[in-house]
Amino acid sequence: GDSVTQMEGPVTLSEEAFLTINCTYTATGYPSLFWYVQYPGEGLQLLLKATKADDKGSNKGFEATYRKETTSFHLEKGSVQVSDSAVYFCALISSGSARQLTFGSGTQLTVLP
Amino acid sequence: DGGITQSPKYLFRKEGQNVTLSCEQNLNHDAMYWYRQDPGQGLRLIYYSQIVNDFQKGDIAEGYSVSREKKESFPLTVTSAQKNPTAFYLCASSIGPENTEAFFGQGTRLTVV
Numbered sequence: 001g002d003s004v005t006q007m008e009g010p011v012t013l014s015e016e017a018f019l020t021i022n023c024t025y026t027a028t029g030y031p032s033l034f035w036y037v038q039y040p041g042e043g044l045q046l047l048l049k050a051t052k053a054d055d056k057g058s059n060k061g062f063e064a065t066y067r068k069e070t071t072s073f074h075l076e077k078g079s080v081q082v083s084d085s086a087v088y089f090c091a092l093i094s095s096g097s098a099r100q101l102t103f104g105s106g107t108q109l110t111v112l113p
Numbered sequence: 114d115g116g117i118t119q120s121p122k123y124l125f126r127k128e129g130q131n132v133t134l135s136c137e138q139n140l141n142h143d144a145m146y147w148y149r150q151d152p153g154q155g156l157r158l159i160y161y162s163q164i165v166n167d168f169q170k171g172d173i174a175e176g177y178s179v180s181r182e183k184k185e186s187f188p189l190t191v192t193s194a195q196k197n198p199t200a201f202y203l204c205a206s207s208i209g210p211e212n213t214e215a216f217f218g219q220g221t222r223l224t225v226v
Contacts, residue, residue, distance in 0.1 A: 004155070036217075043119075043203055043217035044156075089155060100146075100171070101215060103155035 002027045006090050006104035013080055013111050021075040021107045023064075023090035031094035033057075033066055033073040038087045038106070047075075047088070080111045115140045119204050119218035126191070126198070126225050134189045134221045136204035142216070143209045145187035149173060150201040150220075159202075162187055163209070191223065199225050 007022040025031065032051045036044040048057030053068035062077045073090060090104040117138045126132045138145065144163050148156040158171030162181040176195025181187055187206075191198045201222050205215040 041220075043117075043219045044205075045217070046214055049214070100158055100161065101156075105153065105155045 002031070002092060002094055002102045004090050004092055004102055004104035006107050009106070010108035010110060013109070015082055015111055015113050016079045017111075019075070019077040019080045019084075019109070021088055021090075021109070023073045023075065023104060025071050025073065025090075025092050027071075027092055027094040027102075029094050030068075031092040033064070034091040034093070034101070035062070035064055035073070035075050036089040036091060036103075038089065040086070044089065080109075082111045082113050085109055085111045117204060117206055117216055117218035119202075119221050121221060122219065124221055124223045126223060128225055129193045131190055131192050132223065134191070134202055134204075134223070136187045136189065136218060138185055138187075138206045138216075140206055140208075140216060141184070142206035143184070144207045145181070146205040146207075146215065147171075147177070147179065147187070147189045148203045148205065150203060156203060159189065198223055 003026045005024050034049045035047040037047045038044045048059040050057040050066035053066055056065045064073050064075045087106045087108050089106045091101045093101050120135045146161045147159040150156050157173050159177050160171055160179040162168035165184050168179050168181050178190045201220050203220045204218040207215045
């Protein structure tokens, strides 16, 4: 079945540091890939997505590129802010998952001032 | 504003009691989902519904039940058969089963006392 493996957390960075959260996947066919963000006590919000190989999703300074050859979708941001502190989830949807979202375990990010 | 509303935000239940979590959406979405979130784990799918009066079990349906009598409503009942019900429950919806973007509610935190 489909699966998503995320970098173990928690991750703690200073403000303006560079962020990378690794995500790799196993899926049937050609999945669509997503990053969701969850702020404390809230539901998930879609941060960005990519639906085919070599697509780059971007939003709010975050970027991720769909790499089919390495089955990866790493999340990056050049300069994090305190307000970016949250839990980040990598997810995919594919025909192998009956078109349901499969989530990684989440990575807690804390940004210190 | 369109969105998904979950209620209540916090819920306490005594052991042996059934409890129902509410999920309402005014996005005119056909598909709705219930997920369970435990600390340090990703989201796990409990039930999903792709159309009114129809729903399917997800990965962890045992001890839960749902109904989909109206397009905008998808309540989840946590029964006394659920061995470990304390968790954060998230409801989501999407335009249709093939649509790739899911919108999430704010979640309900259920605690068994």
